[in-house]
Amino acid sequence: xxxxEAMTFNxxxxxxxxxxxxxxxxxxxxxxxxxxxxxxxxxxxxxxLSATEYGPYLQNExxxxxxxxxxxxxxxxxxxxxxxxxxxxxxxLSTFLEYITYGHMIDNVVLIVTGTxxxxxxxxxxxxxxxxxxxxxxxxxxxxxxxxxLYRLVLVDTPLAPYFSECITSEDLDDMNxxxxxxxxxxxxxxxxxxxxxxxGGATAEIMSDLLSFEADRRAVNITxxxxxxxxxxxxxxxxxxxxxxxxxxxxxxxxxxEDIDQVRAVMEKYPPYQSIFSKLSYxxxxxxxxxxxxxxVKRLCLSFEQQFHFGVFFAYMRxxxxxxxxxxxxxECVAQNQKSRVHDSVxxxx
Amino acid sequence: xxMEQQQREEEKKPQTSENDKDEKVVQFLDSLNDYLTLMDSLxxxxxxxxxxxxSARHSMGSWRINSATLDHKFHSASTTLQLSSxxxxxxxTNQPHFTLRKWESCDDEDFQSKEVKLDEDEVQKNxxxxxxxxxxxxxxxxxxxxxxxKLRDAQLSFETALETLVDIANRRSVxxxxxxxxxxxxxxTKQ
Numbered sequence: 001x002x003x004x005e006a007m008t009f010n011x012x013x014x015x016x017x018x019x020x021x022x023x024x025x026x027x028x029x030x031x032x033x034x035x036x037x038x039x040x041x042x043x044x045x046x047x048x049l050s051a052t053e054y055g056p057y058l059q060n061e062x063x064x065x066x067x068x069x070x071x072x073x074x075x076x077x078x079x080x081x082x083x084x085x086x087x088x089x090x091x092x093l094s095t096f097l098e099y100i101t102y103g104h105m106i107d108n109v110v111l112i113v114t115g116t117x118x119x120x121x122x123x124x125x126x127x128x129x130x131x132x133x134x135x136x137x138x139x140x141x142x143x144x145x146x147x148x149x150l151y152r153l154v155l156v157d158t159p160l161a162p163y164f165s166e167c168i169t170s171e172d173l174d175d176m177n178x179x180x181x182x183x184x185x186x187x188x189x190x191x192x193x194x195x196x197x198x199x200x201g202g203a204t205a206e207i208m209s210d211l212l213s214f215e216a217d218r219r220a221v222n223i224t225x226x227x228x229x230x231x232x233x234x235x236x237x238x239x240x241x242x243x244x245x246x247x248x249x250x251x252x253x254x255x256x257x258x259e260d261i262d263q264v265r266a267v268m269e270k271y272p273p274y275q276s277i278f279s280k281l282s283y284x285x286x287x288x289x290x291x292x293x294x295x296x297x298v299k300r301l302c303l304s305f306e307q308q309f310h311f312g313v314f315f316a317y318m319r320x321x322x323x324x325x326x327x328x329x330x331x332x333e334c335v336a337q338n339q340k341s342r343v344h345d346s347v348x349x350x351x
Numbered sequence: 352x353x354m355e356q357q358q359r360e361e362e363k364k365p366q367t368s369e370n371d372k373d374e375k376v377v378q379f380l381d382s383l384n385d386y387l388t389l390m391d392s393l394x395x396x397x398x399x400x401x402x403x404x405x406s407a408r409h410s411m412g413s414w415r416i417n418s419a420t421l422d423h424k425f426h427s428a429s430t431t432l433q434l435s436s437x438x439x440x441x442x443x444t445n446q447p448h449f450t451l452r453k454w455e456s457c458d459d460e461d462f463q464s465k466e467v468k469l470d471e472d473e474v475q476k477n478x479x480x481x482x483x484x485x486x487x488x489x490x491x492x493x494x495x496x497x498x499x500x501k502l503r504d505a506q507l508s509f510e511t512a513l514e515t516l517v518d519i520a521n522r523r524s525v526x527x528x529x530x531x532x533x534x535x536x537x538x539x540t541k542q
Contacts, residue, residue: 068413071413107412107414107415108414110495111414111415111419111420114420114493114495115419115420118420118421118422118423118424118493119422119423119424120419120420120421120423124419125419127419128414128417128419129414130414175492175493175495175496176492176496178495178496179495179496179497180496182495183497222499223497225499225500226497226498226499226500227497229484229488230488230496230497232496232497286500287406287500287501290409290410290499326409329408329409329413330405330409333402333405333408333409334402334405337398337401337402337405339398339402342402345406346406346409
């Protein structure tokens, strides 16, 4: 053990650790996924899910079901569980739990700003926002014309305010600026979360450092692959990578110069933890990369439950639940499109 | 012409008209076969496109790829469909013909060289390819500047489906024309 967490952790956080471990045992198993993969229609999926903890959330949904409805209702369950934990948490766990939602907050800000730029109705955009990332003044984002106004009018009073210092300009918002803003905010958020976990120390720092470093490295790879063939310069690309992680700083230098997937592979294979990920892919192919990364992430998240008296289990549970929702989304899409042969392309079993 | 030669000419005429009829039937069946093949290709392209779109949503998140981000601002179409009917003076066919003009902003004066020399054809082709890629990326900007390769693949699949749809329209036009010819032949024979 790292310190004396065993003596004091349960005083404030023992109940919630027990709660989250109980939630974990409610995650879908391989047998559940096998049943779901054999469904013929979305109503069959609803019937199978009615026997799980998602049952109460889907039982009142009328036919015909849509895949987006299934995802929304399953997400509502995650939100209810999160709110239950947050309202019972004391410091520093409450701050830790809030940090977990800042990524969704950033996504919602970008969605509102992008939609407003495209002259969409604000109410319609609010309905599409992730519920974990909502905050009070989110609707007033629609009035901002540039990042300075965005910050001054709305975001200065939100938890995202400290992350704006690196991207405040008076340039009008356009699609490229918004993308850079999204990635810059996310980078600042990850670095801040990393520093916070390090400050907590003990098992939390050790386990969360590993999980957040993996997240930062995966983001770096995704930014590299997604920016191949675009107008993003090498320097701009490098500025979007986080300042921590296994790939920092030498891996980032090499990734910034990559111009195709094979060069990315050559860079990543120098790092032993990522060799196993890229060994699953054939040359020139990137289709299965997401699944390979998700599988590695799930492995690391499950391992965090092997230890007690740390906050990493809360982060791990939220991420595992999001993975489960992604699995359900994919299975629903394959069933709805009558493409059940492709269902195992993207499903990642948790247990 | 002798009686025998006249008789031989008379015997050849029904055989020639039989050959014409068979040829028209074969043309009709060929165009029908092409039409059905194209329908099958369209179905495959659309299936692939929808699955790739679902894959992109799985990769990027359904909060990034959804209908709420589509652009409602007024903008000109990047792809148009031109119809030339048989009445057009420019048309050299006797049935309607559809032409797809993709990524039309590539035809801007800025990007088109008016005097293209023969040895610059390759350079011009490469320049056009680059422009088409830029236009494709521009149309995906509604989902963000950095999108997954899966979304680009979905875009290509739907583009292929659109081209196939236009081919189907043209092939259907040819098929209906061939059918009319066959019907005329059959009705002519009955009379």
